[in-house]
Amino acid sequence: MTLNVSYMGTKRQLADQVADVIALSADGPLLDLFAGMCAVGSAVAPDRNVWCNDVQWFASTVARSFFTSDGRPLDRETCEELLEEPFEENRDALIQRFRAHLNRENEALTAASVQRFRASDAAMPNCGTSLYFDKERRRLTTNKCEFPYRLFSITYAGGYFGLQQAIDIDSIRYAIDTRLKTRQITTEQHRWLLIGLCQAASKVANTTGHFAQYLKVKSTNIRRLARQRERSIYGEWLACIEEMKPLGTKRWRQGNEVTKSDAVKLLKEMAKKEGKLPAVIYADPPYTDDQYSRYYHLYETLILYDYPESKGMGRYRPDRFVSLFSSKQSVEKEMKLLVEGVAHLGSDIVISYPGNGLLSDTKNTLRQLIKSSYNHCNIIEIDHRHSSLGASKGVQKHSVTEMLFRGYN
Ligand SMILES: C[S@@+](CC[C@H](N)C(=O)[O-])C[C@H]1O[C@@H](n2cnc3c(N)ncnc32)[C@H](O)[C@@H]1O
Structure with a gap:
C-alpha cells in the first residue's frame, strides 16, 4: 500500500x-x-x-x-523541530497580509450561514478571477522562491481549501524547501514530506476525492464543509508522515x-x-x-510549485497532459x-x-x-x-x- x-x-x-x-x-x-x-x-x-x-x-x-x-521519512519529532520555525515564519507573513480575509473566513464559519460562507469564499484572493492577483502570480512564475510562499493562498482559497488551510500548505512547502536548501534534509526526505503534504491536502479538501471541481456550499452540506475547513493541514500532515514507509x-x-x-x-x-x-x-x-490530468492537477501543482495560470471553475493548470487512451x-x-x-x-x-x-x-x-x-x-x-x-x-x-x-x- x-x-x-x-x-x-x-x-x-x-x-x-x-x-x-x-x-x-x-x-x-x-x-x-x-x-x-x-x-x-x-x-x-x-x-x-x-x-x-x-x-x-x-x-x-x-x-x-x-x-x-x-x-523512511523523518520521524514526527524531528520534523517538528526542524520545520516549525520556517513554517511559522511564512505563516505569520501571510496571516499579516491576509488578516482581513481570515477574519471574514472565521466569521463565516462561526455563523454557519450559506450566504456568508459563499460571500467569504467569493472575496478570497484568487488569481483566476482577479487581475491584481494574476499579475502577482505571473511575476512569481520567474521567482518561485520569493518569500512568503503563497501559491495556494492566491489560487485555491475559497474553493478547494479555506484560506487558513491554503496558507498552511504554502508554509509547509516553504519550510521543507528551506531545509532542503540549507541541506538539513536530503532530496529523498524532502520528497517524503512533499507527498505527505499531498495526502494531507486530500484529507482536508472540499471535494468528492478528486480535483475536477470543488463542492459548492448548500444548506444540506454546510455543516460538513465547515468541519472540513476547520481541519488542520499541519496536524494531518504530521499524521501522514508517521504512516508512510517504503516497501520491501x-x-x-x-x-x-x-x-x-x-x-x-x-x-x-x-x-x-x-x-x-x-x-x-x-x-x-x-x-x-476523464483525463487524469484534470482530476489530479492540484497535486501536480503542489509538486511543481510553479505558480501556473488558474483556469475555469476547477482552477486548472493549463498545461495538462492529454492521454490518447482517454x-x-x-x-x-x-x-x-x-x-x-x-x-x-x-x-x-x-x-x-x-x-x-x-x-x-x-x-x-x-x-x-x-x-x-x-x-x-x-x-x-x-x-x-x-x-x-x-x-x-x-x-x-x-x-x-x-x-x-x-x-x-
Ligand atoms: C487506471 S489508472 C492506474 C491505476 C493503478 N493501476 C492503481 O492501481 O493505482 C491509469 C494511470 O495512467 C496514467 N496515464 C494516463 N495516460 C498515460 C500515458 N499515456 N502514459 C503513462 N501513463 C498514463 C494516469 O496518470 C493514471 O495514473
Whole structure:
C-alpha cells in the first residue's frame, strides 16, 4: 500500500488477483506502465523488482518514494523541530497580509450561514478571477522562491481549501524547501514530506476525492464543509508522515526504477537502449474519457510549485497532459502500439480493462491485438466494483466486469 488517497480506477481491490497472473511469468522485473498509486506493484513486492512508470508528476513521485527510497521519512519529532520555525515564519507573513480575509473566513464559519460562507469564499484572493492577483502570480512564475510562499493562498482559497488551510500548505512547502536548501534534509526526505503534504491536502479538501471541481456550499452540506475547513493541514500532515514507509527491503528497492513518461514513448525508448528488460509488463491504462490530468492537477501543482495560470471553475493548470487512451478516436490505435511495443521487448503482457471502457468490443478487440503479437492469450473475467469518485458520470461505485488479458509466447 502506498499513499492513502482516493484515486480513480485504482486496482487496490484487484491487486492480489493481478499479482497472481503476473506470477505466471518468468523471473525478472515487472514494469507497471500506468502505475497510478502503484496498487499492483505493492502486491507484487518483494517477489520481483518493480519498475513504475506514470506520466503524471504526482504518481511518479509517489512511486519514487515508496519503491526506491533508502529509508523512511523523518520521524514526527524531528520534523517538528526542524520545520516549525520556517513554517511559522511564512505563516505569520501571510496571516499579516491576509488578516482581513481570515477574519471574514472565521466569521463565516462561526455563523454557519450559506450566504456568508459563499460571500467569504467569493472575496478570497484568487488569481483566476482577479487581475491584481494574476499579475502577482505571473511575476512569481520567474521567482518561485520569493518569500512568503503563497501559491495556494492566491489560487485555491475559497474553493478547494479555506484560506487558513491554503496558507498552511504554502508554509509547509516553504519550510521543507528551506531545509532542503540549507541541506538539513536530503532530496529523498524532502520528497517524503512533499507527498505527505499531498495526502494531507486530500484529507482536508472540499471535494468528492478528486480535483475536477470543488463542492459548492448548500444548506444540506454546510455543516460538513465547515468541519472540513476547520481541519488542520499541519496536524494531518504530521499524521501522514508517521504512516508512510517504503516497501520491501533496502536491497530490493535498489533494483527498482521509476520513470515519468508517456507509456508508448517509454516502450520505444527501451527498445533503443541496451540493458536489462522487464520479464512482464502490466498495463492499466485509463478507460474513460476523464483525463487524469484534470482530476489530479492540484497535486501536480503542489509538486511543481510553479505558480501556473488558474483556469475555469476547477482552477486548472493549463498545461495538462492529454492521454490518447482517454479518447474514443485514438484508444484502439494506442492500444495496438502498446501491445506491439511490449511484444517487441520480448516481455509478457498483462492488461486490465473493464467491459464498459472506451475501447469498443473490449474482449474481442484486445484478444485480436494480443494474438497478432503473441502465441497465447488468456482472459480472466472478474466482477468488480469500480470507483469513479463522482467523475463525469456522477456515479460513486458501479459493478463492472474487469478483464485481465495475459499475452505470452
Ligand atoms: C487506471 S489508472 C492506474 C491505476 C493503478 N493501476 C492503481 O492501481 O493505482 C491509469 C494511470 O495512467 C496514467 N496515464 C494516463 N495516460 C498515460 C500515458 N499515456 N502514459 C503513462 N501513463 C498514463 C494516469 O496518470 C493514471 O495514473
